[in-house]
Amino acid sequence: MQTCTATNVQGNPYQGQLCGGAFIDNCTPGLIYTCTGGPRGTTGNCTLAQSCSVGCLTGPGDTPVTANIGTATPVANDACFTGPAPLTFSTNATTGGSYVTMTATLNNPHSPYAVVNFQGTTADVPPLCDVPLLLQPNATSVSWIEPTNVVASTKNVPLWTLISFNDSSGALRNLVSVTNPLTLNPGGTLPKPPLQSFSVTDANGSPISTIPGGSNVFTHGTLAASTPAPVGGTRGTVTSNPANAFVSDGSFTIDAGCTSNFTAGTLTASSAFTSNVSATVSATSGGGATLSQNVVVTPPPLAVQSVTLTPSTVTGGASLTGTVGLNRVVLASDANSTVSVRIAEGNISGAQLATFPGCTGTPACTGPLTVAQGSKSASFTISTKPVASQDFVTVAASAPWSNSSASANITINPGGSTGPALSSLVMTPSSGTCGFSTVGTVTLTDAAPAGGAVVALSSSSTSNAQVPASVTVAAGQTQASFNGTTGPTCNMSSVLITATYAGVSKQNALFFNASGGSGGGAATLTLTASGRSGESVFSTPAGLSVHVGTTGSASFAVGTRISLQATNGRSAVWSGACSSGGSTTKTCTFTLGANASVTANVR
Structure with missing residues (x-):
């Protein structure tokens, strides 16, 4: 005698004539069972009553498997189906x-x-x-x-x-x-269906042909409906000519049974070019013709990259050289290459302790510095004032045309100051996708004393980046290194790492990229569902399902094409990273390029 267990979502066993496979059950699909109900935890409450030729159909009065009925007994009144085979x-x-x-x-x-x-x-x-x-x-x-x-x-x-x-x-x-x-x-082979189309797009899925250096674009391919990807998927291998036009592999995979890739390949344009470079991006599945798209990689937007101070520790009254570095040489086509340099007041005294020609204001001063065409840096001379005790001054560079800024610190010692001071903190690498590891190096102005120099370390956000509490520079040495990690949360654009020794602090920032150079990395999608109770909103590809009245989040690869929709075919008004513009639609689809939030008001 064949028995099985059938319940609703609350674990209440069903009673009546039940269609196997239509409920939460381990019954044989398509057959009719007689079920006896019982308290929660009852097993084997159903016995095979009738075999059906093509299948079974649930009755119109059945208790829905998701109905909230407390401890009541759900009922079913099902029968064999007499229509065409489902x-x-x-x-x-x-x-x-x-x-x-x-x-x-x-x-x-x-x-x-x-x-x-x-x-x-x-x-x-x-x-x-x-x-x-x-x-x-x-x-x-x-x-x-x-x-x-x-x-x-x-x-x-x-x-x-x-x-x-x-x-x-x-x-x-x-x-x-x-x-x-x-x-x-046995005896077959997996097919290699040819690509039917190939495109290079921005994060919104719109075709793009001009790509600024250092930026990301996304690759997509499709297969014919009659030849979807085989078991194991179809690999779309992406190459470029010239090969150095991009610094990442934009290849993608179309999953088994699919005709397009849910997760886009990510291409990062090279930032090394100083003039426009025409490139051909090609894709092949290994079967059929290779498909190509022509693009132009332009020089990256000009940006401030670094501030270097030589030396970074001086005796008050001495001079030093400051250098502002850019990410590339200045081109004739650049509208502006003048940087604003700001020298802050003394960190401890609050007084003006350093300046340079053309720097106006007190106690902090600001002045222009122009990087000449054909150069990627410019230098200037900083003069300092005598101090009675050690103090620190920050030199920062920024520009309205730059999406980044940079800074460095001067340590100013009183005359006759002895003993080493902290000279610098360098983090390598200083940027990457969430989860990257980095190595920090602290440097002293002179050899560490007997017993070593203990340099204190800290992170401005320990949930985003972690460093040890301290690192010791061995006696007689000027440098020591330590390991840092990032994640598991990367909800900030950057985290500041601080090293402190003998009253001197140095800082270096770790930056989180939205997508990595070799595969895009991961991003978090946060979904809030409101509106019609009892419904849910879920994602394709799977990974996120949120009941109305709640909020949930999940991680997807950057570049993933995500479709959101409500259960039972309900329409919703979508807002946030995926927007329906105030209209009600059944689905909302977008490409996840970074951490994003979406709100669905289910109707």
Whole structure:
């Protein structure tokens, strides 16, 4: 005697005639069972009552599996289905590696549509790519092309479908097919379908042909509907000519059964060019023709990159050289290359302790510094004033045309000052995607004394970046290194690392990139669902499902094309990183380029 267990989401066992596979159950799909109910925790409450030829259909008065009924007993009154088979194949036996056309059929009225769930999938017959699969109200069947895996010996894969719909009275019904075995025979090979299209886009999915150096663009490919990606997926290999036009691999993968890639490949344009470079970006799947897009990589926008002080520690009254470095040489086409240099007041005294020609204001002063065409840096002489005790001054460089700034600190000692001081803190690398590791190096102005010099370390955000509490410069040495890590949270654009010794502090910032040079990294999507109670909002690809009235988040690869939609075909007003402009739509689709938030008001 065949028994099984069937419950609702609260764990309450069902009572009545029940259609296997339509509830939370381990019953054989498509058959009718007699269930006896019972308290929560009851198992084996259902016994096989009737075999069905094509499947079973739930009754209009069944207790929905998601209904909140407390400890009450859910009921079912289901029967065998007498219509056409809900799931059929173009062939029931094929050579592994071949495509098979699957068809789901429902003649019953269904509005606004029916949802087809393809069940029993394995590594040899993968799940549907585009979910949910909808059967429109004016259609009685929907078909899709299913890839199969190469097998070493004959395999039978039992497949079935669950079709959920509202009938003409509005009642929720579930049609479950009996299992339909697909036989896979050995001797086949996996196909290599050719790319049908290839595009290079910005983060919003719009085609782009001009790419500033140092910026990211995204690659997308499609396959014909008749030849989706095989088991294991289709790799779109991306190359560029010239090869040095980009510094990352923009290749992408189209998942099994899919005809386009959900996660875009990421191409980072080289920032080394000082003139426009025409490049051809090409993609191939290994089968069929190579597809290409022509683009132009332009020099990166001019930006302030560094401030260097030589020496960085002086005796009050002495002079030193300051140098502002840019990310590239100044070109004739650059509208402006004048940097604003600010020398702050003494960190301890609050007095003006340093200045340079053309620097105006007190106690802090600001002055212009122009980097000449053809150069990527300019230097200036800083004069300091005598001090009675050690003090520190910050020299900063910025410009309205630059998306970055830089700074460095001068240590000013009184005359006759002895003993080493902290000269610098350098973090290498100082930028990367969340989770990157870095090595910090502290340098003293002179050799550490006997017993060593203990340099205190700190991070402005320990949830974003971590360093040890201190590092010791060994006696007789001038440098010591330490390891730093980033993550698990990277919700800031940068974190400041501070080293302190003998009253002198040095700082260096760690910057988080939205996408990495070799694959895009990860970004967090935060989703807030409001509006109609009882509904949820979920993502494709899977990873995020949020009930109305709650907020959730999940991590996806940067460049992922994400589609959001509400359950039961509900429309929603979307806002945030994915916006419907105040209108109600069933889905909202966008490419995740960085941490983002979306709000869905379900109607």
